[in-house]
Amino acid sequence: MKGFELAAILGNPEYVAMLLHGIEMTFIIAVCSWTLAMTLAVILLAVRFSPGRIGNAVVAAYVSYHRNVPTLVQLMLWYFGIYTILPSGLADWLSAHSAEMIFAVVGLGLCQAAYFSEDLRSGLRSVNPGQMEAARALGHGYLSAMRFVLIPQGVRNALPALVNHSVSLFKNSSLAIVIGAPELTHAVKEIENLSFRTFEIYLVGTVLYLFFTLIIMAAGAYLTWRADPANGARR
């Protein structure tokens, strides 16, 4: 093994460009799948809270599947499985538009939606039912009571769990390497193959991931703190 030399990685413009590209792709995957997951989670939650057994059962099955199957296997099923049985027109369009990125976003997003919707649901359920009765007694309709009374409190209760799962979504974006998406871990592996400086490049990759997750954790802690009425949040 050669001596430890961080400059061999960080002083090489080619490697730095690869790392930056990897970071960019990781963020694209994370942000897109987060948006997809949150949108879907709200829809799932709306179905869960509306009457109707079939809708409820479908959502329960959706959540159960995505929470009990490893994320990696879900990604593999999407990319190696579902991709091959799509109609050829759609498959061609996908392969022309970096299919691995799209499947990474879809796979991670659908998976995380299950977690987000459960977080939001338990947040809403932990709001005292008396709040709804009081809001209705004050003349709010169901939707207006939800909008102005229950959802603000429910989201506040769900915030810590949502932040934790956002962090794991960011970390899970590294799984996309298995289906060949060019994200940060992929860049790290590629630089390792080119430079043979395994220790240095793994260290750089680890520090980068740690840096971003700690920022997300800190932002989440700040949000949670801000949302507490004791710290001056709008009531």
Place this chain on the structure above:
Amino acid sequence: MIHDLIAIVDQYWLLLLIGQYPNGPLGGLANTLILSALSIAIAFPFAILLAFARLSKYRVLRWPVTVLVYVTRGVPLLMLVLWSYFLVPLLTGADVPSFLTMLTTLVVYQGAFLSEIIRAGIVALGQGQMDAARALGHNYFSAMRYVILPQALYNMIPSMLSTFVATIKDTTLGYVINVPDLTFAASQVNNQLLTQPFQVFLILALTYYVICWSLTWVTNVVERRITRRRAGLIAPKRRGQLPISLTPNATEQP
């Protein structure tokens, strides 16, 4: 479609279950379960020590463990797998099988997570238990051993079971370093068949689903039972648990 699934399972069930075992290393589902059980079993004592260190009054103990916990929580598991794949052979100087590499990774990773669970359990008990035990003449370790840990660990059983489920799901990452587990077996099947990737990976997903779903179900049952017992709705069954009988017609005496 259903026919394809049944045909694949019929032909390859042994490979999916135990890998190429008699002629090669143990693999498949059996290996997945052994790997997860073993890593939890090893991580558990390790996690108790880490939890003690994090609750310790000495900074020398507290700080390194806090750093370890934050690093393992802040870095993707995949990155840790790559690290062990690189470091374990380097440090031991031997050609380590990928099973052991994955085991090391999972022990460190789940050890850090479990230590947070155990720490939360100890903190949730409150200072009063420790104070009372100390007042009765226990020293710190004896109070931990006889008073704090039995309660904290009992209350933590559901969280530990869900950590076990999480570990089963995490073993899939061994795929990246060719650990012969269930995922690896499925991709072998896929390489032999070539024409039915959707069916093969659907079988893989369903297998994981059945295992993890049943374990989650057990976890929920246990959790409900523990909550009820803590609320005092079911009496502890073991003889001599209560020094004084609380119910007038209790026949059990210590």
